[in-house]
Amino acid sequence: MQQQTYLKGCLSAIVLQLLQENRRMYGYEITQRVREITLGELQLTEGALYPTLHKLEAEGVLSTENALVDGRNRKYYKLTENGHQQAQTAVSELTDFVSNLQKILNLKPSLG
């Protein structure tokens, strides 16, 4: 459960990866998706996620659209045209990083 420590620095790239796979997502959804994928082992905290989303939006990587669903506000984020390129770069770098961590940890490389 102390895996959170290692997450530092990867947050933006994880968000961008999820938004490559999903046309649009909202913040809370992102936290839940990561929790699902990692079977509860990784939990994004909102205090880290929201500032990151705002930063990516300010950088022009993400754009937003608001929606009212079941009486609650949602703020959907999606990649901008420029954002798609940045996402590809970030995900590719994170993939390389994982590969390097595997080498350091003496793990066999991924089959992917």
Place this chain on the structure above:
Amino acid sequence: MQQQTYLKGCLSAIVLQLLQENRRMYGYEITQRVREITLGELQLTEGALYPTLHKLEAEGVLSTENALVDGRNRKYYKLTENGHQQAQTAVSELTDFVSNLQKILNLKPSLG
């Protein structure tokens, strides 16, 4: 080359992994070893490494012994008895983290 970003938080665990494999190592050697293993893709900066080593020593995870080699000072670090357990825990958690990153990135799990 911007993989450095993702390294945040993993530094201690990487050091502990290398010290599980090598009885003792000195700081500069650690930076070079990581560079070798990752074919130059990951470079530990000294400004990050040395404070980390000092912290691990202060915590009783590592102990040191000085040596004079070819007219130059070296400070060897090795795991303390307690440190071996902490190293196992840290490496195990980092391995789990890598596994979770693979899931998020849609990579096949490791064969290791």
Place this chain on the structure above:
DNA sequence: TCTACATACCAAATTTTCTTAGGTATAAAA
């Protein structure tokens, strides 16, 4: 000889980033 580069250690100011700890609000379930 002088310079540059590799080796080998370190500290401190700054910046970046996350954690912690709050806050607001609606809907559903107990």
Place this chain on the structure above:
DNA sequence: TTTTATACCTAAGAAAATTTGGTATGTAGA
């Protein structure tokens, strides 16, 4: 009606890295 889930957010503080500087020796090249 209280708790839990949903859904957004901010701000103070802490943690960790980057950046930039320093010291010092040995070696290779111009």
